[in-house]
Amino acid sequence: MAKATRPPLNWLALFKESGVAALIALGLSIVMFGLRTVDQQGGLGVQTRWSWVVFAVVSVFIGRLVLAIYRETRQPPHTPSGTQDSEQNRFAEFVRKISKVVAPLLIIFAIALPFLPFSSRYIIDVATLVLTYIMLGWGLNIVVGLAGLLDLGYVAFYAVGAYSYALLAYYFDFSFWICLPLAGIFAATFGIILGFPVLRLRGDYLAIVTLGFGEIIRVVLINWYTFTGGPDGLSSIPRPSFFGLPFSRRVPEDSETFHTFFGLDYSSMHRIIFLYFLILALALITNFFTLRMRKLPLGRAWEALREDETACRSLGINPTNTKLSAFAIGAGFAGFAGSFFATRQGFISPESFTFIESAVILAIVVLGGMGSQLGVVIASILLIGGTELFRGLEEFRMITFGGLMVAVMVWKPRGLLAHRDPTLRLHAPSHTPESHKSNT
Amino acid sequence: MKTNASIPLLTVEHLTMRFGGLVAIDDVSFTVQNAEITALIGPNGAGKTTVFNCLTGFYTPTVGRLTLNTGTRRYLLERMEGFHINKHASVARTFQNIRLFPNMSVLENLIVAQHNRLMRASWMTIGGLLGLPGYQKAQKQAVDLARYWLDKVELTDHADVDAGNLPYGAQRRLEIARAMCTKPVLLCLDEPAAGLNPKESAELNQLISYIKNEHRIGIILIEHDMSVVMKISDHIIVLDHGSKIADGTPEAIKEDPAVIAAYLGEEA
Numbered sequence: 001m002a003k004a005t006r007p008p009l010n011w012l013a014l015f016k017e018s019g020v021a022a023l024i025a026l027g028l029s030i031v032m033f034g035l036r037t038v039d040q041q042g043g044l045g046v047q048t049r050w051s052w053v054v055f056a057v058v059s060v061f062i063g064r065l066v067l068a069i070y071r072e073t074r075q076p077p078h079t080p081s082g083t084q085d086s087e088q089n090r091f092a093e094f095v096r097k098i099s100k101v102v103a104p105l106l107i108i109f110a111i112a113l114p115f116l117p118f119s120s121r122y123i124i125d126v127a128t129l130v131l132t133y134i135m136l137g138w139g140l141n142i143v144v145g146l147a148g149l150l151d152l153g154y155v156a157f158y159a160v161g162a163y164s165y166a167l168l169a170y171y172f173d174f175s176f177w178i179c180l181p182l183a184g185i186f187a188a189t190f191g192i193i194l195g196f197p198v199l200r201l202r203g204d205y206l207a208i209v210t211l212g213f214g215e216i217i218r219v220v221l222i223n224w225y226t227f228t229g230g231p232d233g234l235s236s237i238p239r240p241s242f243f244g245l246p247f248s249r250r251v252p253e254d255s256e257t258f259h260t261f262f263g264l265d266y267s268s269m270h271r272i273i274f275l276y277f278l279i280l281a282l283a284l285i286t287n288f289f290t291l292r293m294r295k296l297p298l299g300r301a302w303e304a305l306r307e308d309e310t311a312c313r314s315l316g317i318n319p320t321n322t323k324l325s326a327f328a329i330g331a332g333f334a335g336f337a338g339s340f341f342a343t344r345q346g347f348i349s350p351e352s353f354t355f356i357e358s359a360v361i362l363a364i365v366v367l368g369g370m371g372s373q374l375g376v377v378i379a380s381i382l383l384i385g386g387t388e389l390f391r392g393l394e395e396f397r398m399i400t401f402g403g404l405m406v407a408v409m410v411w412k413p414r415g416l417l418a419h420r421d422p423t424l425r426l427h428a429p430s431h432t433p434e435s436h437k438s439n440t
Numbered sequence: 441m442k443t444n445a446s447i448p449l450l451t452v453e454h455l456t457m458r459f460g461g462l463v464a465i466d467d468v469s470f471t472v473q474n475a476e477i478t479a480l481i482g483p484n485g486a487g488k489t490t491v492f493n494c495l496t497g498f499y500t501p502t503v504g505r506l507t508l509n510t511g512t513r514r515y516l517l518e519r520m521e522g523f524h525i526n527k528h529a530s531v532a533r534t535f536q537n538i539r540l541f542p543n544m545s546v547l548e549n550l551i552v553a554q555h556n557r558l559m560r561a562s563w564m565t566i567g568g569l570l571g572l573p574g575y576q577k578a579q580k581q582a583v584d585l586a587r588y589w590l591d592k593v594e595l596t597d598h599a600d601v602d603a604g605n606l607p608y609g610a611q612r613r614l615e616i617a618r619a620m621c622t623k624p625v626l627l628c629l630d631e632p633a634a635g636l637n638p639k640e641s642a643e644l645n646q647l648i649s650y651i652k653n654e655h656r657i658g659i660i661l662i663e664h665d666m667s668v669v670m671k672i673s674d675h676i677i678v679l680d681h682g683s684k685i686a687d688g689t690p691e692a693i694k695e696d697p698a699v700i701a702a703y704l705g706e707e708a
Contacts, residue, residue, distance in 0.1 A: 289569075292569055293569075296558075296562055296569065296575075297551075297552075297554075297555050297558035297559045297562055298559065298562075300544075300548060300551060300552050300555070301552060301555050303541070303543075303544060303548075303552075304541045304544065304552040304555075307540075307541035307542060307543055307544060308539050308540070308541055308542075310498075310535070310539055311535070311539040311540070311541065312523075312552075313497070313498075313522045313523045313526075314496060314523075314526060314532070314533050314535075314539075314619075315523075315526055315532070315552065315553045315555060315618070315619075315622055316523050316524075316525075316526030316527035316555065316556050316622060317523055317552070317555045317556075318523050318527075319522075319523065420543060422544070422545035422547065422548055422600055423548060424545075424547055424548060424551060424579075424583070425545075425547070425599075425600050426547050426583070426586075426587065426590075426596070426599035426600060427599060427600055
């Protein structure tokens with residue numbers, strides 16, 4: 001019925017729009033695709049690939065045109081806000097149902113993964129990496145997603161954790177299981193030390209200070225050569241043991257190793273799988289801790305602080321302590337993840353703790369939907385697993401990656417799973433005010 | 441003037457607030473009695489909200505003493521900082537531009553207001569993490585108190601809705617309920633009737649009177665809506681350009697020439 005009343009397509013405007021898009025594509029693709037430096041005899045030479053540029057421009061033109069025509073013909077002139085609302089509600093309902101099923105399934109899958117037939121050392125290594133980022137994402141989610149403190153220097157606490165483990169093991173010969181809690185405590189302490197002066201800042205200012213702090217930690221690690229080994233890093237960090245049983249091929253005198261104790265043949269996979277389960281356990285602890293905190297007064301105060309700090313003060317909530325607790329707990333989890341990272345790599349250097357790491361962790365939290373635990377998992381798999389998956393695309397890996405992020409932000413600007421469920425309900429979830437009224 | 445032998449709940453003496461060269465409040469003194477509604481009125485920019493901000497710790501007054509006397513303890517509010525005023529002296533407030541937690545549910549808004557009680561019950565979170573029964577009980581009590589106030593402000597049906605999705609009038613009522621969940625001895629309402637229609641205004645009158653009569657707490661009210669002010673307040677203080685120009689019962693204020701001059705302008 002709307003077809004009769006719709007004005008005819010304004011082809012000139014559509015072509016103009018596509019033309020502008022094609023022009024932008026031209027400008028970008030000349031430098032990105034058109035010119036390429038190649039090694040030649042006697043230095044660098046420039047290779048031109050004009051056919052690539054033509055292809056890019058033409059495909060952008062056609063793509064934009066199709067998109068514009070689609071937009072003009074499909075979208076009704078006015079979307080009633082009511083339908084949009086109900087669509088959002090339906091999506092929220094869907095997410096709620098899905099996450100109830102998906103979360104346990106994911107955990108079961110994660111536990112079973114090393115024993116599945118297709119799992120190779122490569123897959124478990126990638127899964128361990130993804131889990132490390134999931135844990136970091138969950139840790140940062142406390143700070144950014146729940147307490148609303150934009151922290152651009154989260155990797156600093158990761159570095160503190162990794163270095164405290166490496167240095168404690170190096171100077172005091174502590175074992176992994178002693179260092180793990182200590183690393184978390186050290187990182188949390190650093191969180192408090194940083195947090196105390198800067199948490200009076202809000203929003204952008206806090207982001208800048210935390211960004212600076214992240215860099216300070218890295219620069220100190222590089223320059224304090226006598227203590228941290230500087231840019232050379234620290235190597236031969238002790239590997240974790242299975243509650244005292246080392247994973248080594250050579251059996252030391254009058255003691256046992258993992259494989260002799262359990263009567264297995266030695267396999268280098270034992271340690272890989274053990275590390276995988278270790279990070280899985282650490283990540284799950286982070287998750288359950290966060291889920292539990294959300295239902296406690298402190299966790300609710302974090303969320304309230306994110307919503308409105310002034311209102312919190314008027315309700316007698318101490319903003320400084322509440323923010324500090326979020327900052328310290330988030331930092332503590334980064335510290336745990338850091339010491340895991342150190343023991344897995346066996347070698348750490350300041351190179352591993354650059355700003356880009358903070359950015360990736362933040363991207364995971366934002367992309368997943370602030371405050372959403374399942375969102376962090378999906379975003380980590382996409383971002384970390386995805387970069388591994390796109391390795392085959394070589395030079396287009398980053399552009400694919402960037403395109404994915406743009407696509408998510410266009411379609412779901414508040415993150416993949418931005419839905420938030422109340423931590424406490426008075427009525428059953430299916431209860432709606434309307435249905436209640438009609439009953440009474 | 442009413443003579444009351446008992447010690448007033450709140451005594452404001454020589455309150456002065458300067459922002460650089462601007463004198464927002466100039467030597468204002470008044471008292472607030474328990475179980476009474478005291479209205480603070482005056483033209484725009486008279487300094488009413490500044491008085492509130494001094495009372496609730498958002499500003500530290502330049503000069504003056506603010507004494508809160510609960511009968512058992514005396515608090516000097518001007519020496520207390522920010523959140524301590526609600527936490528220890530039990531003064532609660534609402535805001536002129538509503539400040540709820542929009543992405544949290546209505547019930548959660550009311551539970552957050554009981555933060556300090558629940559924090560103690562959860563042993564600063566540690567007991568709560570371990571799932572000790574004391575915390576469960578405290579949370580149940582908190583929900584019961586929230587349910588009581590939800591009933592009073594007629595939002596029980598909407599308890600699980602995000603506070604930001606409530607209609608405007610409901611948000612105003614929720615903010616009052618949230619302030620009441622902190623169990624205050626003095627409630628400061630900053631323009632609670634702003635933006636309400638006459639029917640909602642009348643309901644608000646009932647709610648405020650109910651709080652006064654049933655909970656016997658002191659209420660200070662900033663309001664422009666004279667239908668609210670004249671009907672429910674026991675005592676009116678008029679501010680103009682930072683100074684107090686009148687103080688008395690609604691009947692006395694209506695006739696006061698200084699008040700008429702401040703609102704309507706002086707005859708030339």
